[in-house]
Amino acid sequence: MEVSNDNHHHIQLKETVLVGKTLVAFTSVFVTQGVLLFGYDQGVMSSLLTNGYFQSYFNNPSPVEIGTMIAILEIGALFSSFAAGKIGDSIGRRATIRWGALIFVIGGSMQTFSFNIVSLSIGRLIAGVAVGLLTTIIPCYQSEISPPDDRGFFACLEFTGNILGYASSIWIDYGCSYIESNWSWRSPLLIQVIIGFLLFLGSFIIVETPRWLLDKNHDLEGMIVISDLYANGDVEDEKAKEEYRQIKEDILISRIEGGERSYHYLITRYTKRLSVACFSQMFAQLNGINIVSYYAPMIFESAGWIGRQAIFMTGINAIIYILSTLPPWWLVDGWGRKPLLLSGAVFMCIPLTIIAFSLYANNEYTANTVVVCVFVFNAAFGMSWGPIPWMMNEVLPNSVRSKGAALSTATNWFFNFVVGEMTPILLDVIRWKTYLIPAVSCVLSFFCVYLLFPETKGLTLEDMGSVFDDSSSIFSFHSSGNVGYGSTDERRASISVDGTSDIFHQSAASIARNPNLMKPDFDGIITGTPPPPVPTNPSNLHVPHPPLNRAGSGNNLNNNLKPIKSDVSSSSASIDGLNPVDSNVPPQEIEPPTFDEIYKYKVNQMLEPNVITKAWFSLVGRTKKSDEEAPFIH
Structure with a gap:
């Protein structure tokens, strides 16, 4: 035990062996196995479709059978992603990852030992259920443990893991194609089972997210995890305490507003935020990536690369794909999310158009032209529409983040299914014109991002409301001109020498609950809807916006909000009205556990x-x- 003085400074009460940036990096890389599984499962079937033993064993499946077998994974993921929001809120992010990994092991095993196209499809359906859980919760988990300045980096690192899984499956397929038996296609399917089992075991080691812990009133555990993540295990560190206050304030404000967590509340209250998350996922699919990811060998075969050559070229494309995901590690937090999406839409549209007309021309240049354009298209996607949509769950408020993530992920899987089901049919019916469809989608996505998406780089999760000007925003970067309220640190409460409260250094939550600082003249400027008048009797003052109960009348705030340390202090007014308001005493900050x-x-x-x-x-x-x-x- 290291104790420097009576105040216990620099004592570590570690929940894990790793702490600080090492813990964040290790956890982020490890949970990336969940999206790596999706990438692997996405790529493994694309190459197996050209495997001779696979085609013979399943009696040369038709385009409809292939499309259904490929796309049924998205059906399982679509339905499970809706459930993932509620499951993630109920049992936690870590436990949801654990169950997702276990279900994937079951589905992967069924695929490995399938005996006909039906059993193979059922295995992919079960694996899809797991993928839906993992791809919904892991981005939430990632955003909730990552520091604001590095959140984009770790989200892009996660996507690199996804593409690494895709590339690995292609090269494993290529290597196993030399096996002269049915194990040439069973072996690649078995490997994904091993990866899923490792993720299952690791789910017992990783930490739970502090936001989920504090939301469930596990404040002591939450403080320990916060100190592990951001303060090298030092529970007395001011940065850790500051993070605790900020997260807890956001949770309490949500409870004051009624504690609503339904899908209806999410859709009606945070329409623009949800639109950003869902549109990004929709266009990520409609812009054509899975036409290439699922059917790259078939594309190369149509351009003149036959058999194992098609798989080899797909493997080369996968390597370029991986390399293209590296620049966003730094660009996403420097250049920003919006510029990457805009530039990506342009550089994806051009090669798709060239592919279409090159296949139409069908001359001696077609084979090489298609290969080059596919490489360029994949690289552009890997730098933009690949990683960014998966991190757009960051714009959602903490109280409904998992449900918002469920809807955005369900959007991904719905359009993923549409693309996977229709691509082999369209390639068979309209051929080269197929590629003009995603080219037009790229144009539409450009204008959608330009007109709708705000820039969110560098913002904490609790400050996202400031760029959307929705009703949860206390101050807005847009309305204020970013003066005085630029960051949480700049808005943290401080008391001046004369004992008065300095509004320009208080947190939004402190200002919101301080009756002395309520300015009727400014109410409604940001949200557009003035709040109801504030009661003048301090003894009846509970919160600025008293929520109604389920029956539609009355005020039962204690059902939604539990008091915390600062709330029962004799020197401050309680958020839930347990203590009378003293207008001469400045508001006290939420204090973490001692x-x-x-x-x-x-x-x-x-x-x-x-x-x-x-x-x-x-x-x-x-x-x-x-x-x-x-x-x-x-």
């Missing part, structure tokens, strides 16, 4: 043996550990 509270919690936690330690204690004749034996203090 060191002593966290220490006591950890001691009690360590004194409760798990199944393994219970068995050990029974063997050695002991029932508990002493406080001195607690190994979590460093």
Whole structure:
């Protein structure tokens, strides 16, 4: 134990062995296995479609059978992504990842040992259920543990993992094509089962997100995880305390507003935010990436590259695809999300148009032209519409983030299904004209981003409301000209020398709940709807906007909001009205749990043996550990 003074400074109560940036990086890379599975499953079938043993075993499936077998994964993912929002809120992000990995192992095993096209399709359907859970929750998990300045980096790193899975499946297919038996197509399917099992085991190691913990009132655990992620395990660190206050304030404001979490509330209250998340996923699919991802070998075959040559060229394309995902690691937090999407739409539209007319010309230049254009198209997608849509869940408020992520991911899977189902049919019926459809979509996506999408680089998750000017915004970057309220740190509460509160250094949450700082003259400028008049009797003052109960009348705030430390302080007004308001006392900030509270919690936690330690204690004749034996203090 390292103690510098009586205030316990620089003591680590670590929840995990890794802390700080190392913990964030390790966790981010590890959960990337979930989207890597999706990329692998996406690419593995594209190459197997040209495998001779695969075609013979399944009696040369027709285009309709191929389209259904490919697209049925998206059907499973579509329905499970709706459920993922509620599951993620209920059992947590980490447990949802665990169940998703386990379901994928079951579906992957069925694919590996399938005996006809029906059993193969059922296996892909089950795997799709898992993919829907994983691709909904993992981006939420990623955004909720990443620091604001690095959130884009880790989201793009996650997408690189997805493409790494895609590329790996192509090259594994290529290598296994030399096996002279049905294991030439069964082996690649078996490998995805192994990856899924590793993710399942790792789900017992990774931390839960602090936002979910605090939302479920696991404040002590949440503070420990926050300190692990952002303060190297130091629970006394001011940065960790600041992060705790900011997250908790956002949660409490949501509860004050009624604590509503339904899909109807999400759609009606945060329409623009949800539109950004869903439109980005819709255009990511309609812009044509899965025409290439699912059917690249077939495309190359139509251009003149036959058999194993088509798989080889697909593998080369996959390598270029991976490399194209690296620049956004730095560009997304520097240049921004919006410029990447706009430039990507342009550089995807051009090669798609060239592919169409090159296939129409069908001359000696067609084969090489198609290859080059596919490479350019994939590179443009990998730098823009590949990673960015998956991180757009960041624009959603914490209270409904998992449900918003469920809708945006469901949008992805719906259009993914449409593209996967229709592509082989369109290639068979209208041939080269097929590529003009995504080319037109690229043009539409350009104008959608230009007119609708705001720039969100560098913002904390709690500050996203400021760029949308919706009703959850207290201050707006747009309305204020970004003066005085530029960041959470700049808005953090401070008390001046004369004891008065400085509004320009308070958090939005503090200002919102301080009756002294309510300015009727400014109400409604940002949200467009003035709030109801504030009661003049302090003893009746609970919150600025008292929510109605389910019956439509009355005010039962205690059902939605539980008091915290600052709320029951004798020097401050309670958010839930437990204490009277003293207009002469400045509002107090939400305070995180103290060191002593966290220490006591950890001691009690360590004194409760798990199944393994219970068995050990029974063997050695002991029932508990002493406080001195607690190994979590460093």
